[in-house]
Amino acid sequence: MTEHSDEPSADATTPGGAQRLGAPTLAEDLLLLLFQPDSGLRPGTGTIAGENTLFYTLAGAVLADLALGDHVRTESGRAGATRVAAVEERPPSDGILRSAWDYVAEKPQGVQAVLAAIGTTLRGLMLDRLVERGDIRREKRKALGLFDSTVLQDGGNGRRARLLADVRAVLVDGAEPTPRVAALTALLSGSGTLPQFHRDIPWNSPVATRAKELEQGNWGAGAAAEAVARTVTATIVNNVVIAAAVLPPN
Numbered sequence: 001m002t003e004h005s006d007e008p009s010a011d012a013t014t015p016g017g018a019q020r021l022g023a024p025t026l027a028e029d030l031l032l033l034l035f036q037p038d039s040g041l042r043p044g045t046g047t048i049a050g051e052n053t054l055f056y057t058l059a060g061a062v063l064a065d066l067a068l069g070d071h072v073r074t075e076s077g078r079a080g081a082t083r084v085a086a087v088e089e090r091p092p093s094d095g096i097l098r099s100a101w102d103y104v105a106e107k108p109q110g111v112q113a114v115l116a117a118i119g120t121t122l123r124g125l126m127l128d129r130l131v132e133r134g135d136i137r138r139e140k141r142k143a144l145g146l147f148d149s150t151v152l153q154d155g156g157n158g159r160r161a162r163l164l165a166d167v168r169a170v171l172v173d174g175a176e177p178t179p180r181v182a183a184l185t186a187l188l189s190g191s192g193t194l195p196q197f198h199r200d201i202p203w204n205s206p207v208a209t210r211a212k213e214l215e216q217g218n219w220g221a222g223a224a225a226e227a228v229a230r231t232v233t234a235t236i237v238n239n240v241v242i243a244a245a246v247l248p249p250n
Contacts, residue, residue, distance in 0.1 A: 021129060021132060021133065022093065022094055024129070024133065025061070025062070025065055025094060025096065025097060025126075025129075026061045026062070026064055026065040026068070026180065026183060026184060026187075027058045027061035027062050027065065027096075027122060027126050028126050028129050028130055028133075028135075029061075029163055029184055030057065030058065030061045030184060030187055030188065030191075031048065031054075031058060031123070031126045031127065031130060032130055032135050032136070032159065032160050032163060033160065033163055033164060033167070033184070033188060034048050034049045034050055034054070034057075034188075034191070034193060035047075035048050035049075035130075035136060035152065035154075035160065036048070036049050036196065037153070037154040037160075040151060040152070042141070042151060044153055045139075045151040045152060045153055046152050046153065046154065047152070048123075048152075049191075049193040049196045050191045050192065050193040053191060053192070053243070054123055054191075055115075055119040055120065055122070055123070056115050056119055056240050056243040057187060057190070057191040057240055058119060058122040058123060058126060059100075059114070059115040059116075059118045059119030059122060059240075060115060060187055060190065060236050060237060060239070060240035061183075061184075061187050062096065062097060062100050062118060062122065063084060063100065063111070063114060063115070063118075063232075063236045064183045064186075064187060064232075064233045064236050064237070065092075065097055065183075066092065066097055066100060066101060067183075067229045067232035067233050067236065068179055068180060068183060068229045068233070069090075069092055069097075070087055070090055070229070071086065071087055071090045071091065071092050071097070071101050072084050072085065072086055072087060072101065072104060072232070073085055073087055073232065074111075074231070074232050074235055075108060077108070077110065081110055082110070082111055082235050082239075083108040083109060083110055083111070084104050084108060084109055084110075084111055084114050085104060085108035086101055086104045086105035088105075091105075096122070096125055096126075099118070100114070100118045103117055103118060111235065111236060111239040112239055112242070112243060115239060115240065115243055130155075133155075133157075133159075134155045134156075134157050135155045135157060135159050135160065136152055136153070136154065136155050137152070137153045137154070137155050137156075138150055138151070138152060138153075139151050139152075139153055163184070164197070164200055164201075166181045166184075167181065167184065167185050167188065167201065168200060168201050170182070170185055170210070170214070171185065171201055171207045171210050171211060172201060172202065172207060174210075176219075176220040177214070177219060177220065179219065179229060179230070182214055182219040182220075182230075182233075183229075183233045185211065185214050186211075186214040186215045186217075186233065186234070186237045187237055187240065188211075189211035189212065189214060189215050189237075190215055190237040190238075190240045190241045191240070192241075194207070194208075194211055215234065215237045215238070215241070216234055216238075217230045217231055217233065217234030
């Protein structure tokens with residue numbers, strides 16, 4: 001049995017019962033970027049891009065987050081298959097990341113198996129966090145004047161714009177990314193949704209080429225110290241791409 005970390009959980013509650021969130025996870029950042037303001041049927045409302053494969057994409061972001069934090073590693077399994085294994089004595093403090101870490105801590109699993117196992121509830125959990133942080137707002141409205149419906153709106157705090165600016169700087173301006181921004185951009189590219197960002201990130205050959213380089217782990221010289229995380233993340237993103245292309249949508 002692996003001992004639990006003594007670090008406070010990002011999902012811990014205060015005495016008053018309110019949730020105390022830590023820093024946003026990579027999956028939260030990814031979902032916030034995939035939220036497309038003003039794309040809804042009603043003015044001022046938005047939708048989430050890539051819904052059909054969101055299951056795999058968010059699971060990939062969770063695994064990438066664990067890799068960046070040195071909480072998991074990859075190893076070769078039977079017939080050269082890549083498996084994800086937990087790094088002992090390195091459990092994450094965030095509750096959602098910890099749940100994924102616990103799953104692979106039981107025994108190493110194939111990447112596709114892990115994506116399928118941890119992805120089922122992530123959309124709702126991550127959306128709840130984004131709402132609690134004020135990044136996205138939920139609003140109840142009447143559909144056809146009769147039925148209650150829930151719409152999503154931009155929270156207006158500017159965090160999505162800042163994330164998008166970081167991604168644009170890497171893909172359009174040639175900026176060298178931090179490991180986190182590199183992983184986020186690689187996952188965004190792997191999800192197949194980058195063309196939908198054409199208003200902010202022009203979809204052209206140089207952008208597509210750079211995005212593919214990031215998917216493959218080519219993050220730049222400044223990320224040399226992140227060699228392990230870079231390799232693990234590239235493996236994860238590659239499996240997200242395969243899942244999105246081959247497996248039936250959730």
